[in-house]
Amino acid sequence: MRLVLAPMEGLADVHLRRLITAQGGFDWVVSEFLRVVDRLYPASVFYKLCPELLQQGRTESGVPVRVQLLGSDPEAMAANAVRAVELGSYGVDINFGCPSRTVNRRQGGAVMLKEPESLYRVVRAVREAVPGDVVVSAKMRLGYEDTSLMLDNAAAVEAAGATELTVHARTRLQGYAPPVHWEALGEIRRHIKIPLIANGDICSVADYHRCVQIAGTPDVMLGRGAVRWPFLAQQIRAGETAMPSWSGITPLLQRFWQEVNASHLHKDPVGRMKQWINYLRQSYPEAEALWCLVRAEKKVERLDALLLRNM
Ligand SMILES: Cc1cc2nc3c(=O)[nH]c(=O)nc-3n(C[C@H](O)[C@H](O)[C@H](O)COP(=O)(O)O)c2cc1C
CATH class of the missing domain: 3.20.20.70 (Aldolase class I)
Structure with a gap:
């Protein structure tokens, strides 16, 4: 394999x-x-x-x-x-x-x-x-x-x-x-x-x-x-079928957010973060709820505050 x-x-x-x-x-x-x-x-x-x-x-x-x-x-x-x-x-x-x-x-x-x-x-x-x-x-x-x-x-x-x-x-x-x-x-x-x-x-x-x-x-x-x-x-x-829960994903999301924010490669960290949350919606209901909160957000500081409160 x-x-x-x-x-x-x-x-x-x-x-x-x-x-x-x-x-x-x-x-x-x-x-x-x-x-x-x-x-x-x-x-x-x-x-x-x-x-x-x-x-x-x-x-x-x-x-x-x-x-x-x-x-x-x-x-x-x-x-x-x-x-x-x-x-x-x-x-x-x-x-x-x-x-x-x-x-x-x-x-x-x-x-x-x-x-x-x-x-x-x-x-x-x-x-x-x-x-x-x-x-x-x-x-x-x-x-x-x-x-x-x-x-x-x-x-x-x-x-x-x-x-x-x-x-x-x-x-x-x-x-x-x-x-x-x-x-x-x-x-x-x-x-x-x-x-x-x-x-x-x-x-x-x-x-x-x-x-x-x-x-x-x-x-x-x-x-x-x-x-x-x-x-x-x-x-x-x-060979395991039970996927880890949302609490297993949030540390990854937090790390991703820190990294894209700090990276000179990304002009649009907000867009990148929303992109991943959008993908995760298809696997985690908690991501769907988070998506509804962040989808219209465009500013780093506001997204940061939202993520801090909701993840
Ligand atoms: C956003 C996105 C970007 C992609 N970029 C590339 C790429 O740079 N090179 C490539 O060979 N395939 C690219 N693909 C195709 C994927 O490698 C893969 O073949 C396709 O998504 C089907 O596999 P999946 O159903 O597991 O996603 C891209 C697919 C997506 C969704």
Whole structure:
């Protein structure tokens, strides 16, 4: 069993990565994506995206962090992959799943799923550029508009020399709408020999077991489920189904609030705090009550006072 914390741009930043991985259960984490167009970024850009590189590429609790790159230019992707690895990234992940229109217009992310050859070129260039013992992984969706190229895309990633493949079991057209198609992951798994990491809508221990049964792989990536249930990976590993109560979450929220407030990375600490409370509403009724109190708040001092009184 391998449990991976998903890349989530604008959500799973260094603070959330630190707090969630500190709850245990994760094998590694993938960073938010770095968009590569045609140039090699200086180290400072990598450190801003992934401050863990300044601490041997690990979160505070020692979980390795893998930098994710997004782009379609093989040479530029390879050059930035080499730099990420030199700076201490635990391998390199390549994003072929991002649905963003801006990113897709520039031929990066999910739009590349229309042309398996383009996946091959990028993965191959990265594979050849980084040392042989460095993990090169790819993350994709089932397809752009439909799943007709799903097996070709998976095979292209494998043929190009990737070490493993993560698949979010939806097409780009589907966005994040239900249903998630874990059964398609089973097809992909039978088609490739490299490990497949299943992703999409695993939000409970029961979901994990259902997904494993349908997709036929014990390895999964947890995204929003881990934001809603920060103890999810640990619970899956321990086989426990009773999730910790709200009183187990509030110390994490308090620490998150202190960190985003103190961090120069965040121009909008209030927005970040509300974002996490909003996710937690889906798992804790107490978060719903807190949300009603804080949703309209815009000022740090006022939110601070509200949190102090109500957490
Ligand atoms: C806010 C947000 C940001 C995301 N950013 C990224 C990203 O930077 N790179 C990536 O490969 N996937 C990204 N994703 C997709 C997730 O990694 C994951 O594939 C998706 O949320 C499905 O998994 P889940 O149901 O466990 O959340 C993002 C998803 C969300 C909700």
